[in-house]
Amino acid sequence: MIRVVINGYGNLGRGVEQAVSKTEDMEVAVVLTRRDPAGVTTLGAPVAHLDDAADWADKADVCINCGGSATDLIEQTPAAAALFHTVDSFDTHARIPEHFAAVDAAAQAAGHLTLISAGWDPGLFSMLRVLGDAVLPDGETTTFWGPGVSQGHSDALRRIDGVLDAKQYTLPVASAVEQAKTGSAAGLTTREKHTRECYVVAAEGADRAAIEAEIKAMPYYFADYDTTVTFVTAEELAAGHSGIPHGGQVIRRGATSEGVHATIGFELALGSNPEFTGAVLVAVARAVVRMAERGEVGARTVFDVTLADLSPRSPEELRASFL
Incomplete structure (x- = not known):
């Protein structure tokens, strides 16, 4: 064992x-x-x-x-x-x-x-990105996350002074997903591919404007995304956001010869992240x-x-x- x-x-x-x-x-x-x-x-x-x-x-x-x-x-x-x-x-x-x-x-x-x-x-998606690049060298890979709760991003929210609890949802932009499947997503920016929604329980008397500003400016996590911050009560968070679902997909679109294309897709839909x-x-x-x-x-x-x-x-x- x-x-x-x-x-x-x-x-x-x-x-x-x-x-x-x-x-x-x-x-x-x-x-x-x-x-x-x-x-x-x-x-x-x-x-x-x-x-x-x-x-x-x-x-x-x-x-x-x-x-x-x-x-x-x-x-x-x-x-x-x-x-x-x-x-x-x-x-x-x-x-x-x-x-x-x-x-x-x-x-x-x-x-x-x-x-x-x-x-x-990183992990399974990383492996599929390498696999897609190896098999279809003439192509592009696009990764989408969500819709779902990110544990790491939610944890980062909870570490902000004045935050008692929080959940963060990552949402892929539907039009960007369709562009990736047709091989026309190369010019999309990080902001154009995903949005982020944060539900935050603030401590009594906490400066909500300062909390929201800190969230939206946080490097690696929120600064490069259109981010919505909604303040809720602990009861509202428990009632409407108790689950931890997530998922996403990796799409590799490439050409095997002139005018002949192939798409590799790997998708996860997770009841519990x-x-x-x-x-x-x-x-x-x-x-x-x-x-x-x-x-x-x-x-x-x-x-x-x-x-x-x-x-x-x-x-x-x-x-x-x-x-």
């Missing part, structure tokens, strides 16, 4: 535990939390404080880091890489090279393997353990993972049933 550490137990951590429960070759060794362990209820996994992480270094095979990308994973993954082979879902695309370098240094120093930015985007992201992280954690057993050390991405390493099935079964 592959023994898994879940580092952080918010929506994503719970999704990871749910995903592990559906495997036959993995089990949760421990959930690590910054909170009082006595106050954390899991599906059955034991809970320990993050300060005691070193006690589990020789009792686990891989650690899945479940913090937020805005502030947590930048510190969480390098720290965990000193103790474990690790996986994270770091999703601030513009900062991936910086994060990769920091994690690689920590993992190399400890002799561990760590794979960053594994989820569905954190549960699906957790399922991806669990599959990638399996691959990390196998890669580490072969002696690999340092940082990796999903581009370095084989389908065979992701799967719990034997090579013989894959060839017989899936090829």
Whole structure:
């Protein structure tokens, strides 16, 4: 059995535990939390404080880091890489090279393997972008996100002073999706492809105008998009925005010869963003353990993972049933 550490137990951590429960070759060794362990209820996994992480270094095979990308994973993954082979879902695309370098240094120093930015985007969508570019070199790729709730962006909202709770929806612009399918989306700007809607619960007396201005100016998250901020009560947020759905699609449109075109499409429709992201992280954690057993050390991405390493099935079964 592959023994898994879940580092952080918010929506994503719970999704990871749910995903592990559906495997036959993995089990949760421990959930690590910054909170009082006595106050954390899991599906059955034991809970320990993050300060005691070193006690589990020789009792686990891989650690899945479940913090937020805005502030947590930048510190969480390098720290965990000193103790474990690790996986994270770091999703601030513009900062991936910086994060990769920091994690690689920590993992190399400890002799561990760590794979960053594994989820569905970055992650599965990244793999499809590479596949589309390789198969149809004469073409263009367009990625759309939503409609749905972004965990990372919602987390970034909740970290703003004066914000008690928040949900952020990413919405693709329908006309832009149609343009991508016909191969005429090359000139579309970031702002023309998506909009963002934020529902925010502000603290009593908080400066709502300042909160809205900070949201709309936030780099990487909202500054490049038409963003709508709606202030609601905690009751309204709970009643109308309790779910965490998401999805999106990658479209590669290219020419195989003069006047002959082909389109590759990959689409996700997710009832629960954190549960699906957790399922991806669990599959990638399996691959990390196998890669580490072969002696690999340092940082990796999903581009370095084989389908065979992701799967719990034997090579013989894959060839017989899936090829």
